[in-house]
Amino acid sequence: MSFKGLHRGLLIALALPVLLMLAACSTKSSGNIVEGKVNVVTTFYPIYEFAGEIGGEDVNAINLLPVGVEPHDWTPRSQDIINTSKAQLFLYNGAGLEGWVPNFLKSLESDSETKAVEVSQGVDYIMTDEEDGHDHGEAEAAENHAAEGSSDSLHTDPHTWVSPKSALIMAENIKESLIAVDPAHKAGYEERYNKLAERLQALDSKFETELAKMPNKEIVVSHQAFSYLARDYGLTQHAIMGLSPDSEPRGQDLVNLAALVKEEGIRYIFFEELVSDKLAKTLAGEAGVETMVLNPVEGLTEAQEKNGDNYFTLMEKNLQNLILALQ
Template structure:
């Protein structure tokens, strides 16, 4: 009996610890501000573009905390409360946020928030890679029944949508336009300000796009080996060839034979660098690099900022510029 009570006490203590750790986990940035247009975004690139276009006319709240990788993240109860009170909810779509359909169903019944899929209009890339995290999004089509083409990612069992749209400046331009139109829709009073700031952002994105085209097309090599299959849009738009250790999710496990084949290809093609990213483990990238006798380098999918990057004032543009410089170095 004493042993039974002891086990029960330990179980209760373990449960208390779990709930305490959950309650103290990373929180989203910001809270609802009365009298402002409150915009909730799901992760960093959308948040940055929204703040640039919205300026002082909005209060932007980003759900994904700094230093957290978005693929396996799920919202907290406070995120539902904040979004219920907001005027606009901006999410990437294309299957990135598999939790969105249930999240929207969980909002307060009196909520007037407008939900917008920011990747709408991007020419989506289909892949037979399945990361097991519902990137194919079996539920998101319910929110866009008038757009069958955009939601073709949910129509088949063998193909899944690559959700990493923002990694290409060409797609980012479309996403910024969608954000601008959404802000004007919920707050027409500040339409001119949104339009002016959007035009400035679009010019910067177009300049970045032109720079990627000019710099990458003149390089002798075009094959890149990355840890996480996050660069298909970048590869398509700037004529690169992506080979990934893992699938759409950075924690998907590769098969041993895949690593052997990749190492062989790296040696045969005389590839000098294996790319990894900061928000996930670089263990497999370093393992492959050691096997192939090459070096590693960062290629950032810009899914979020690390704490250090936030302190340094990094943003989408500085990270993409670093990506370009690293690509130039790797593809010489």
């Protein structure tokens, strides 16, 4: 097919609605305050999982994000404000993921003693200077450093947790926040955090070892959610869509990506189970390659929850798919 024909086909794909079907952890997503425990309100799945693992029986974790909602665009309800006002801790990712947080915190009840913690603090943030959020490779990302100013910058990549290295920093922040509000159970928090940290360190080592063996380093993904993973493990990410999975790519970007796929001998276009795969499949079809899942772990589908999946099982599947694609 000619580039002109490809351009037309991709523009038609752009006109199709991007169906967002994210289901971020349904467990306790509409939970209630429990007296006698440390009530921890979290904004989306990875933080909820880590808070529950570190908190153990001392904590009642409530995940705000309901089933079927994408975290980039979600806004809280009045009941969420009431619950959070009564909680001891409010844990959010920060780095621009939850743009509603400043107003949400201002809306808490006047007598609320809830401690708000941005759990991505301490991660070396990746910044993008492109307003539409499109990624044209990681060349400039390697030179980006931590954002010392506002972490709510529209150009901060918020997908910190997708790298086990960053997830380890986030887990430590969660542990410290629990100890700060409930020092009586410090020993338990430390013990459970240490077990979680060992698992994250083992996952990190496995990513480093396995991906270092791969002859290819280029990945094409549907949503620019893998910059931290790419930076930390020596990969180069090219994204069809920007930082938000419902951002619209330009037709010319897709034409350029199709050319890149052919030139670099890339064999797979990665898509997400929780976001429409139409653009990824269109690009793959035009470039003559296959598609495969790479999960940004923003939440669980109902099937994944039923199967007992979690951050670790999803990241293990990501690693196996990366190995297959990069051979």
